[in-house]
Each structure stands twice: as structure tokens, then as C-alpha cells.
Amino acid sequence: MATTKTIQSLERAFSILELFQSGKSELSLKEISDSIGLNKSTTFGLVNSLTTLGYMLQNEDNQKYSLGLKILSLTNAVKMNNILIRVSRPYLEELSTKYRETVHSAKELNGNIVYIDKVDADTSMYINTQIGTKNYMHCTGVGKVLLAYKSDDEIETFLSTHQLKALTFNTITNPEHLKREMAEIRKNGIGGDDEEIEMGLSCVAVPVMKSETTAGFAISVAGPTVRISENKKNGLAEDLKNTAAKLSEIIYGYTAE
Known part of the structure; x- marks a missing residue:
């Protein structure tokens, strides 16, 4: 032989x-x-x-x-075998179809976020993100909602080891300001960014929870600021929260009280 x-x-x-x-x-x-x-x-x-x-x-x-992160760039070929992506994809597509905007899912990796899936909308502005690439936590909606559910010690460690780089005039660069926003996210269960990474671009984001205090990943709807503001009035936040709750139960077996 x-x-x-x-x-x-x-x-x-x-x-x-x-x-x-x-x-x-x-x-x-x-x-x-x-x-x-x-x-x-x-x-x-x-x-x-x-x-x-x-x-x-x-x-x-x-x-x-x-x-x-190059490891994650190979995931296109195998992503349908990944339960997180396979299960969440139809829900992301549903949000994208309803609001006609780009939808992301992302996880935290070593103090950055990595996009694990993306659904583009034909009518949305072009958003320069790709599956498997990383981005900042402090100025992206998905990053901030994931950071918010870290422990106080973990947030302090993040702030001491990561520069809050200003990408636009709206980027939060003050650690105390960011910590106040983290508290608001935990209180309301939702966050986002308001032209903090690119002028004219905003998003609404929510965590998909593994437990009451731990986020597994995050999802967001992003698009032109004017349209996102209008979508907020038309139920976007509640739709995102409801979608995240379904994914929490399906993927992690967690149901909020």
C-alpha cells in the first residue's frame, strides 16, 4: 500500500x-x-x-x-457548518429585508470585534466591512454592546490597554464618557454608534446573551444616519431585541426572565 x-x-x-x-x-x-x-x-x-x-x-x-484574523477569513467555505452563523443567518436576512439596511453579527477577539457574518442590502450605503476582519470596540455599535457586558475589571483593563482613537468628531475618546455609555447599554439592553466610525453612518446594536450577564455575540443594523433615525421610530430597536432574544434561546438555551 x-x-x-x-x-x-x-x-x-x-x-x-x-x-x-x-x-x-x-x-x-x-x-x-x-x-x-x-x-x-x-x-x-x-x-x-x-x-x-x-x-x-x-x-x-x-x-x-x-x-x-486570517483564520477567520477562511470561514466562507465552512460557515454554514457553524451553528452560530447557520442559525442566525435567516434572522439577519429578515432584518435586512425589512429595513433595507446592512446587518452585521460580530464577536469580540482580543479587545477588538471580528465580523462573523454580514447581510448587505441593495439600497443601503456601501459599508466597508468584510467577514473575518476586525474593527474597534469603542466606536462600533457591536463593539460597545459587547464591551458593556464585560466585568468592571475587564472594562478597566480594556481602557488601560487600548487607545480610544478618534475616527470622527463623534468618536468617544474620554474613558469616563465611554463607561457612562456602557452603563446605559446595560440598563437598556441596546446600543449603537452615531457617526462615530464614519460620518453619515450610524447603527443600532444589541447583544445576544449567553446568560444574564454574559454576551455571546452582537448583531446590528447599519445605514445612513437619516434612515437609521427614522427606522428607530418604526420599531428597529424592538425588532433587534426580539431577534437577539430568539437567538439567545436557540443557540445558548438562555431565556431572559
Whole structure:
């Protein structure tokens, strides 16, 4: 029986990526080297290649490595096998059809948000987002509603490690202002952005809760500020909340009291 040969460098590279299946979000070069049984020089060459290609990221603060967002860019081929995307997609399409605007779903990853699905509307303005790409938490609707359900300590850590970069005149750059908005989001169960990432663009966002205090992911409806303001008057917030409640129950088995 013939045997199939594998390319050793590829085998080693995938072994590095598979280390993150253990649950650790970050690994040092030494930890990677020890785990795969290679010297640090060889390991660095592999890690450096994976980082250059976008499949790994290096944390500049502690020099440790994590999975890169390029991994998520491969999800188009397999996304229908992902229960979160498969279950939520029809609900996102329903919102997009009703309001004729772009709908996103997103998760938090290392202090940023990553878009996991997107439904474009033909009549909506062009929104430059792609599945698998990251964006800021402090000035996106999905980012803010996910940040709001972090613990106080986690929010303080985020504020101490992430610059609140101003992208427009409306971007919140004051930590105390942002914390007040987090409190309002927790109180009302809904958030958004008001031309904070791009002038003329606004959104309404809600968390999909895993439990009473933990958000699993977030969904939003985005479009021109004038239309979003009008949609708010026509039930957009309630529709988003109702959709999120359904997804919480279906995906996480959580029903709010």
C-alpha cells in the first residue's frame, strides 16, 4: 500500500496553529518551541512566516502570539457548518429585508470585534466591512454592546490597554464618557454608534446573551444616519431585541426572565 508523504514545514506550521485548541489564547515562543519539540530558531522561522501571512498575531505588549484574523477569513467555505452563523443567518436576512439596511453579527477577539457574518442590502450605503476582519470596540455599535457586558475589571483593563482613537468628531475618546455609555447599554439592553466610525453612518446594536450577564455575540443594523433615525421610530430597536432574544434561546438555551 502506497504511503502519502507530507511536507514537513507545513506539518509543523499546522502543529503550531493546533496548539491553540488547548484553550490558551496566547503562547510565548518558548512555549510553542517546547510544545512542538523544535529549537527556538526553527520555531521562530515558522511563527514569523505564519505571522507575516496573517495566520498569527504578536501581542506587542508581552511578545506572545495568538491566532490571527486570517483564520477567520477562511470561514466562507465552512460557515454554514457553524451553528452560530447557520442559525442566525435567516434572522439577519429578515432584518435586512425589512429595513433595507446592512446587518452585521460580530464577536469580540482580543479587545477588538471580528465580523462573523454580514447581510448587505441593495439600497443601503456601501459599508466597508468584510467577514473575518476586525474593527474597534469603542466606536462600533457591536463593539460597545459587547464591551458593556464585560466585568468592571475587564472594562478597566480594556481602557488601560487600548487607545480610544478618534475616527470622527463623534468618536468617544474620554474613558469616563465611554463607561457612562456602557452603563446605559446595560440598563437598556441596546446600543449603537452615531457617526462615530464614519460620518453619515450610524447603527443600532444589541447583544445576544449567553446568560444574564454574559454576551455571546452582537448583531446590528447599519445605514445612513437619516434612515437609521427614522427606522428607530418604526420599531428597529424592538425588532433587534426580539431577534437577539430568539437567538439567545436557540443557540445558548438562555431565556431572559
